Amino acid sequence: MSAMLRAALRRLPLPCRGGRPGPSAALRALGGAASARAGKENRSPSLGKDKADTVIIGGGCVGVSLAYHLAKAGLQDVVLLEKSELTAGSTWHAAGLTTYFHPGINLKKIHAYSIKLYEKLEEETGQAVGFHQPGSIRIASTPTRVDEFKYQMTRAGWHPTEQYLITPEKVQELFPLLNMDKVLAGLYNPGDGHIDPYSLTMALAAGARKYGAQLNYPVQVTNLNSRSDGTWEVETPLGVIQAKRIVNTAGFWAHEIGKMIGLQHPVIPVHHQYVVTSTVPEVKALKTELPVIRDLEGSYYLRQERDGLLFGPYESQEKMKLQDSWVTNGVPPGFGKELFESDLDRIMEYVEAAMEMVPVLKKANIINTVSGPITYSPDILPMVGPHQGVRNYWVAIGFGYGIIHAGGIGKYLSDWILEGEPPFDLIELDPNRYGKWTTTEYTAAKARESYGFNNIIIYPKEERFAGRPTERTSGLYDLLKTKCSMGFHAGWEQPHWFYKPGDETGYKPSFRRTNWFDPVGREYKQVMERVGVIDLSPFGKFKVKGTDSVKLLDHLFANVVPKVGSTNISHMLTPKGKVYAELTVSQLYPGEFMLVTGSGSELHDLRWIEEEVVRGGYKVEIENMTDEMGVLGVAGPYARQVLQRLTAEDLSDGSFKFLQSRHLKLSDIAVTAIRISYTGELGWELYHRKEDSVALYNAIMDAGQKEGIDNFGTYALNALRLEKGFRAWGAEMNCDTNPLEAGLEYFVKLNKPADFIGKKMLKQIKEKGLKRRLVYLTLETDDVDPEGNESVWHNGKVIGNTTSGSFSYSAKQSLAFAYVPTELSKVGQKLEVELLGKNYSATIIQEPLVLTEPTRTRLQRKGQSPKI
Ligand code: THG
Numbered sequence: 001m002s003a004m005l006r007a008a009l010r011r012l013p014l015p016c017r018g019g020r021p022g023p024s025a026a027l028r029a030l031g032g033a034a035s036a037r038a039g040k041e042n043r044s045p046s047l048g049k050d051k052a053d054t055v056i057i058g059g060g061c062v063g064v065s066l067a068y069h070l071a072k073a074g075l076q077d078v079v080l081l082e083k084s085e086l087t088a089g090s091t092w093h094a095a096g097l098t099t100y101f102h103p104g105i106n107l108k109k110i111h112a113y114s115i116k117l118y119e120k121l122e123e124e125t126g127q128a129v130g131f132h133q134p135g136s137i138r139i140a141s142t143p144t145r146v147d148e149f150k151y152q153m154t155r156a157g158w159h160p161t162e163q164y165l166i167t168p169e170k171v172q173e174l175f176p177l178l179n180m181d182k183v184l185a186g187l188y189n190p191g192d193g194h195i196d197p198y199s200l201t202m203a204l205a206a207g208a209r210k211y212g213a214q215l216n217y218p219v220q221v222t223n224l225n226s227r228s229d230g231t232w233e234v235e236t237p238l239g240v241i242q243a244k245r246i247v248n249t250a251g252f253w254a255h256e257i258g259k260m261i262g263l264q265h266p267v268i269p270v271h272h273q274y275v276v277t278s279t280v281p282e283v284k285a286l287k288t289e290l291p292v293i294r295d296l297e298g299s300y301y302l303r304q305e306r307d308g309l310l311f312g313p314y315e316s317q318e319k320m321k322l323q324d325s326w327v328t329n330g331v332p333p334g335f336g337k338e339l340f341e342s343d344l345d346r347i348m349e350y351v352e353a354a355m356e357m358v359p360v361l362k363k364a365n366i367i368n369t370v371s372g373p374i375t376y377s378p379d380i381l382p383m384v385g386p387h388q389g390v391r392n393y394w395v396a397i398g399f400g401y402g403i404i405h406a407g408g409i410g411k412y413l414s415d416w417i418l419e420g421e422p423p424f425d426l427i428e429l430d431p432n433r434y435g436k437w438t439t440t441e442y443t444a445a446k447a448r449e450s451y452g453f454n455n456i457i458i459y460p461k462e463e464r465f466a467g468r469p470t471e472r473t474s475g476l477y478d479l480l481k482t483k484c485s486m487g488f489h490a491g492w493e494q495p496h497w498f499y500k501p502g503d504e505t506g507y508k509p510s511f512r513r514t515n516w517f518d519p520v521g522r523e524y525k526q527v528m529e530r531v532g533v534i535d536l537s538p539f540g541k542f543k544v545k546g547t548d549s550v551k552l553l554d555h556l557f558a559n560v561v562p563k564v565g566s567t568n569i570s571h572m573l574t575p576k577g578k579v580y581a582e583l584t585v586s587q588l589y590p591g592e593f594m595l596v597t598g599s600g601s602e603l604h605d606l607r608w609i610e611e612e613v614v615r616g617g618y619k620v621e622i623e624n625m626t627d628e629m630g631v632l633g634v635a636g637p638y639a640r641q642v643l644q645r646l647t648a649e650d651l652s653d654g655s656f657k658f659l660q661s662r663h664l665k666l667s668d669i670a671v672t673a674i675r676i677s678y679t680g681e682l683g684w685e686l687y688h689r690k691e692d693s694v695a696l697y698n699a700i701m702d703a704g705q706k707e708g709i710d711n712f713g714t715y716a717l718n719a720l721r722l723e724k725g726f727r728a729w730g731a732e733m734n735c736d737t738n739p740l741e742a743g744l745e746y747f748v749k750l751n752k753p754a755d756f757i758g759k760k761m762l763k764q765i766k767e768k769g770l771k772r773r774l775v776y777l778t779l780e781t782d783d784v785d786p787e788g789n790e791s792v793w794h795n796g797k798v799i800g801n802t803t804s805g806s807f808s809y810s811a812k813q814s815l816a817f818a819y820v821p822t823e824l825s826k827v828g829q830k831l832e833v834e835l836l837g838k839n840y841s842a843t844i845i846q847e848p849l850v851l852t853e854p855t856r857t858r859l860q861r862k863g864q865s866p867k868i
Contacts, residue, residue: 047238048214052079054417055234055243057221057257060091061197061403062396063249064204064215065410071211073414079241080208081234082217084336087201089251092337093372094197094403095274095312097292097301099136100161100189103152103458104381105789106426106736108159110408117407118195125210127203130196134304136189136292137171139357141182145296147511148457149187150837157791157834158801164188165837174291177282177360182297192292194303197403204410220333224260230391230614245392245417252375253331254397261390265383265431266438267398268447269331269373271321271340273347274312276305277364283307298353299455308364313350317452317466321346322444323373335373342369376400378438378446378467380454383431384409385416388607391614395431400450421574425735432603437472437491459509460787469493474537475630475693484713485516489599492538495713497523511836512783516715517807523716524809527679531636531704532712533697536685540602541629542609545592546620553585553593554754556612558739558762559747562587567659567674569747571739572608573758577765579733579742581605586661586674594625594661594672594687598729602626612757630693634700635683637853638707643673643684645703658854667699678717680724680852719806722815725776725848731788731804732774732817738762741770741819743847772800773825776849777833777842779805779814784835786816793832793839794824802833810850816842 053075056063059082067080082088098115102108115133122128140146149165156163164187171186172178205215223235224246234241248265250257258265283290284307292303300313314320321343326332344351344366355361377383377398382405384396396413399405415423427433449466469477472491480486484495485507497516499505504515526532544553553561557570567586574580583597583605597605606624613620634643644651646666656662661674669692677683688696701709718728727733733742740748740762750763779786786805791798805816816833824831827846832839851859 045216045219045238047219047236047241048216049077049079050239050241051077052241052243053077054079054245054247055232055241056080056247056249057234058082058089058248058250058253059086059201059205059215059217060089060249060251061087061201061204061406062251062399062409063247064201064208065406066247066249066396066413067213067215068204068208068211069410069414070417071208071213073418075414075418076212078208078213079243080213080215081219081221081236082215083220083253084218086205086215086217087198088336089253090372090374090399090402091197091201091251093339093370094374095301095310096194096197096200096403097303097401098131098133098195098404099192099292100163101136101138101152101187101192103155104428105155106424107428108156108161109424110412110426111404112161112408113411114404114407115191117411118200121200121203121207125203125206127199127206129199129203131193132195132289133191133193134289134291135174136192136294137166137174138187138294138296139171139183140185140187141295141297143184144457144511146185147836149185151460151511152187153837154790154834157798162190164190175293176286177290177358178293179357179359188291194292195403200403200406204406221257221260224257226261226391226393232392245394247394247396247413249396251397251399251402252326252373254375254395256330259330261393263387263390264438264440265395265397266434266443267375267377267383268443269323269326270376270447270451271323271343271371272312272374273342273369273371274310275344275347275351275366276310276368276370277308277361278367279307280309280360280364282360283309293358294455295353295357296455298350298357300350300354302354302358308367309358309361311351311354311361313347313354314451314454315346315350317448319346320448320451322447326373327440327444340371340373342371344369374400374402376447376450378434378443378450380450381428382409383434384413384426384429385422385431386607386611388432388603388610391611421576421578421580422735427604427730427734430604432607433490433600435491435603437470439471442467442470459511461509463488463507463509472627474535475690476535476537476697479694479697480535480711484711487714489538490602492599494538494599495535495711497713497715498711513785513807520713520715520719521807521809523710523712524719526710527636527681527712527716527720528810529637531634531638531642531707531709532716533700533709534633534635534712534714534717536631536633537629537690537693538599539626539631540597540599540605541625541631541687542595542606543592543623543625544595544609544620546618547591548618549591549593549620552613552616552618552620554752555616555756556609557585558749558756558758559585560749560752561585564588564590565660565662567661567676571733571744571747572605573739573756573762574735575757575761577738577758577761578735579729579737579739579744580608580735582729582733584674584676588661588663588672601729628690630688630690630696632686632688632693632696632700633677633679633683634686635677635679635681637682638704638709639682639684642700642704642707642709646699653857666696667703669696669699671696678726679720680726680848680850681720682853718804719809722804722806722817723808723810723848723850724852727774727817728804737819738765740766741772741774743774770822772819773822774803775818775820775825775829775844776847777802777816777818777831778808778811778845778849779816779833779840779842781814781835781840785814786833786835788816791834792818792820792842793834794820799824799831808849814840815849
C-alpha cells in the first residue's frame, strides 16, 4: 500500500449535511443509531397467539416483505418471529443498491417489482425509505465486455425495463468525475439507485402491521416439530405456536433453522466490506446526484454518499473471507447487529483501481468501513419456494443481494403460497436444485468462487469449476473425465463434447462460435450416420408403484397412462394450465412405473408428485432411483445392429417398437431398455445398476468397433433435438407457457376421462384462442448462433423472444425456437433476431428441419421418400 493511500485511510469525523444522498446504514454502522431507533419500536416480547396460518422465521427485509405481502393479500394469522430485532443480521448494514439489471430473465421482473414497490412505500405506510434513483452505469473497459453488454441488451429487449448501451461520451456526461482512458461503453439503467435498508424494512413492517400481520421480537425459535397432519409446532421460550406452514427467512441463520429439521441448507456467511469517504469538494459541487457506477473490470460498485463517495469491492476468491468458524460451529446465537473487524489490506488493490477510475477518490479520506456478514449460496442465487421432503416448509434464503430482491420475492412467494403455484417461472431459485451433494465443503468452495466472480464476464453456456467433482459422479466419470469437456448438471459431471487429436481442448467460452463448434459437428455426424454413446446417468429416475399408481399418474399427467411395456412423454401442468414438468412415464410391470426427468428437475418434480400423493391420499410407494441407477444412451442408424450383438432378444423394428420398454440382458448385464432417444434417431436408453456402467459401456464399445461407434455429448444432443423440433423443458416450456402455445398438444389429452391437474384451465385457454405461438426459425448468421432469450424483431419493434437455439449442422444455418404473436407465426414469415447488437434475418419454417427416425422409417415403408 502506498504511503499516500495510508494517509487517505486516516479516519476523520463524519460530516453531516441534510438533503444529500446516503443511507443511514453506513452512518448507523458507526454509531449504532439504528439500535436506538429500533429500541423505540420494540415492544415487550409476546407471542400474541398460539395458532398461526404462516410463521415466518427471521425479520430481515425478506421476511418482513413476505409478511407485508401475505397480510396485504388478506391472509389472516401471519406471524413473524425475529430473535433480536428487525433488520438484525445483514439487512441493517447492507449498502442498499437497487438495480433493474439482472442477467436472468425473470429475475428482472423481481427487481422491477421491488423498485416499483419501494417508490410508493412511503405514501402507503408513512415511513420514509431514503430512496434515491440517480441511475446506474455498468462500465465496460474490454471489447469482450462490450460483447457481454450487447448480449445482455438482446436479453433485456423483450422486457419493459429501460436499459441502454451508451457511448463513452454519454458515460462521461452522466458521471463527469470519471477517468475515461479505458471506458469503451456503458450499460445504463436510468431507474437504478439505492435505498436505506433499515427504513425500507421499517416501512414494510408498518405496512405488514397495518394489514394485520404480527411481528414479534425478540422471540427466538428454539425448535421445530412437524406433526403427522403436516402442520408445525414452532417452539420459542415464550411458548409454542402451531402453524399450517413455516417459512425460513433467517438470513445467515437459515442454516441453523434448517438443522432443527435435519436439513443442510447450502448457505454460508461471507464478509462483505464497503467504505465511505469524507466530503469530496468535486462531489459537493455537483448539482445532481451521481449515478451509481459498477466498474466490472475493477470489481467494485461506487456511489455518492452525501457529499462523499461509498465504494464496495468484491474481492477475488483467493482474497475474500468466509466466516470459517461459523461454517464449522454454526452462527453464534447471540450475534445480532454486529460487524466484523474491517480489513482494508484485503481490498487495497480494488481501492487503487477505484482511485484510477475516479481520481477524486485519491483526495478523499475514508471515514467509515463497514464489514458485515452476508449470506451466499453456491451459485449466488437465493433459494425461494417449498422444500422437497418436508411438508409445508418454505424457504426464502441465500440472498447475496437481499435489498433489491426483498420486495419482488415477498410478492412472488406470497402469490405462490396463496395460489398453489408460482406466479411465473423462477426455476433458477428453486431450493430443490440442491440436494445431499451440496455439502458444506462444496458450498464453501462455491461461495468463494461466486463472490470472486461477482463481476466476471458471463458467457453463454457458462461453466464454473470450484467444488467439482461432487460426490455425485456417474459410474463412467473416471473413464471419461480426460476424454471430454465435462458439464456440471445438478451435482453431476456429464460430457459436453469429446476431444480428438488436433482439437483445442478445454472450456474456451465465447459470445461467438467456440472451440467446440467443429467437434460438436463431428459428434452430430457420428449419430446421424453411424452410432454414438452418451452418458445419461444424471437423469432423475423415480419408481412409482402401489394400488393407486395408475390413478395417481392419470391425475398428475396430461398424457394418458402408458400400457405395460410402453413409454409416454408426459407433462405435469399447474392448476392454471402451465407446464410444470416434462417426464417420460414407462409402465415396466403392471402398476409399476418408472418416471424419468432431466437432471436439473429431479427434486423439483419429486416434490410436486409427493405433495399430490399426500393431498389426494393415494396409496403408492415412490422410490428415488437417481443415484443408484446408471443410464447409457445408444443412438444412430447402427444402434440396433450393435446392440443386437449383445443379446438374443429380437431388437428388430417389428419386435421392439419405438416407445416400448423391455428387460434384457446385454452381455449378461441386466438392463431395462427403452426404445427412445432425445436425438430423434434410432436409439435405446439402457437403465442399469450404477456398478455395471463401466462393463456395459465397454461391452457396447467393443461390439460397435466395426460400425465405428464413438462417444457424443450433450451439446450434440441439443443440436440433434433442435433439428427434430423436440422442445426442452426450461426453455420452450416452463411455468410461463401453456402446452398449447408450446406446440405440445399431441401430448395433452384433453379428452381423456381423468381430471388431470390443469385440464379445466387448459380447456378455457384453448377456447379463448392462443395469443402467441412457438415457432421454428432458421437464421442467416455469421459467427454467432442464437442461445435463447434473444429479442425477436419485426418492423422495427421487438415482438417476441427466442427460447433456445443452435447451429444446424444439417441446414448449415442457425436454428431457433421463438415465441411470437399468433398473427406473425405462419410458415414463411420473415422476422429478425438480435444477436450481439445486430439484427439477423430469420424465416419461420415448417417443423421439423430433419424428420425423426420413426417417422422416416414409417414414410419409407409407405414408399414415400422423406427429406432425410
Ligand atoms: N429420455 C427419457 N426421459 C426424459 C428425456 C429423455 N425425460 C425428460 C425429457 N428427456 C423428456 N423429453 C423428451 C421429448 C421428446 C422425446 C423424448 C423425450 C421424443 N419425442 C418423439 C417426437 O416428438 O417425435 C416421440 C413422441 C411420441 O411419439 O410420443 O422422443 O430423453 N427417458
